Amino acid sequence: MTRFAFSIAATDGAARTGTIAMQRGEIRTPAFMPVGTAATVKAMKPCDVRGSGADIILGNTYHLMLRPGAERVARLGGLHGFMGWERPILTDSGGYQVMSLSELTKVSEEGVSFASHLDGSRHMLSPERSIEVQRLLGSDIVMQFDQLVPTTSTPQAQREAMGRSIRWAKRSREEFDRGGEHAERAALFGIQQGALDEGLRRTSADGLIDIGFDGYAVGGLAVGEGQQAMLGCLDFAPGQLPAGKPRYLMGVGKPDDIVEAVRRGIDMFDCVLPTRSGRTGQAFTSDGPINIRNAKFAEDREPLEQDCPCPTCTTYERAYVHHLVRSGEILGAMLMTEHNLWFYQRLMQGLRDAVAGRRFNAHAEEFLGRYRAKA
Template sequence: FSTWNRSLLTDSGGFQVFSLTDLRKLTEEGVEFRSHINGDKKFLSPEISMEIQAALGSEIVMVFDECAPGKAGIDQTRKSLEMTARWAERSKNRFNELQETGMDSGFMSEASAVAGGANKLSGRQALFGIVQGAGHLELRRESLEKTVEIGFDGYAIGGLSVGEEKSVMYEVLEFLAPKMPQNAPRYLMGVGTPEDLVEAVTRGVDMFDCVLPTRNGRTGSAFTSVGKINIRNAKFAADSEPLDVNCSCSVCRRFSKAYIRHLYQAKEMLAAILISHHNLAFFLDTMKKVRQSIKLGNFGEFRRDFLNKISEGESEDKSTDV
């Protein structure tokens, strides 16, 4: 359908349901909600979520969870994480049934087809559990213990970057990451800026996802090695330099800030596409450099230089001329 023959991670729909607070009805069985498009009733359960993700054939599948608001109280958060644990068990049970019956429609490469036969799958999907608990550290510990007891291929930290202070997010990571299984990937969901990624790696996180590269791209905001820039700013009207002189992405090799600003001012869709493309390339390159620095044993030096350049660059660029 999409012709995307590379790695795919799918979310369960839990966060999307969280974002439809006024349109949903939550029960032990699952979530009934109304479409924000036409008002039609929909229903999503752990089992249905697993079936959808099996049909999509993603390499990494997320359990169906309930995400409490970032500033939720202890009682609400405990109720949410207990529901998430019960749903995680149901998710795993249905996931295993689907894997055993071969209902994963994932991509099979030519190499795997030759090795395993045309009718065999290229590999089992991986199922990740999700640790909830908002900013309450002891509830985070409780959620982690329940999730690890069920047993998953990887473990995600959910319920952050949903309205809490950034200091709370870092505190949760510092508390939680060292207690997570050492032999399984640690995935921080919905985070974040390039600085967040580097700081989270410092605290033991391996994987991330976030809408920022494309969301910011749509509004004319580009991430660079010297901080974030707003292409709408009038000072870029005659700037012949690329978005980031230190970036080798196809956008920075071909287009100037002035041209991209012109596209944006003319309301051309291409502006958002180009900035989004650059932002994604910048995020991927940042993580590549993180991995290289860890291998070389100089991650601490990389982190310091990376954060200092962004901080200094943004301090110098205080103009709001649009």
């Protein structure tokens, strides 16, 4: 059985389409990974997530180590059986959540000491512990532990975090390789850091390549720097990473972000946006997002999106979904989330087809022109 193999089937400029082969199944790229933070893609059953076209989902190390606990998940047979998802799962390292959610954090060379956002209990998350948690969960794609600092940080802070992330990458690699049976079937990705600085990004990429990983993530973006700054960084960052390995842009994003990132050579994405937006009444459509809570939809007999094949659009009218969402009914969040996940997977299939047909730029401009027209 293949542990991990990435093949590129076609390219069009910097955009690529291909396949990641793993023991639990193949992942078509460019790929969007729905986020299952706490062992669930919110408001969705795993079979329905798969039905939307998702090949892989993301789980969160920080949240799962705090509740229900990685050791408990391991005793119950691992994350796949625990949540009923038998295809690949990527787990993030927990580094972002430690920095953004926790109180009283203290960063040292050992790792990050923090207070749980749930009950204030103290924990230490180090490269070794992060990899151990991901091993206990049974992750298929494991992320190295890294240090994220905002792009608005001082150059010195950015340089120090980038350097520490390389050292933590080496320790993550060493701990992963000690993983026995898990290391024989899982993959490990490194995370490039360096904020918006091309030189720091190059140094980070070179350090990670020297260590050696199955794939490489562009980290530290989509944290408030704005789309143009992010795209400026993506003009050089993916090209600093190995062409024959998957490139994963963490935490992105909006549909137009994804299109522009694929144009620049990115293969994998994750974001809470389609599920979070579904729960708050925003539906994504090819003509831009709509707020189904608006009164104008109260008697609208059309589906959320014309010609959308998702179960929500083929069964229910906007008026009904509007009623559910305005009434706070759980079904409203379920139907909206289902549509949004289908939209994102249709977006990815369209991008894959466009690269394969060597018409990516025309497809991208047509999509962006329509999607942004009402913005």
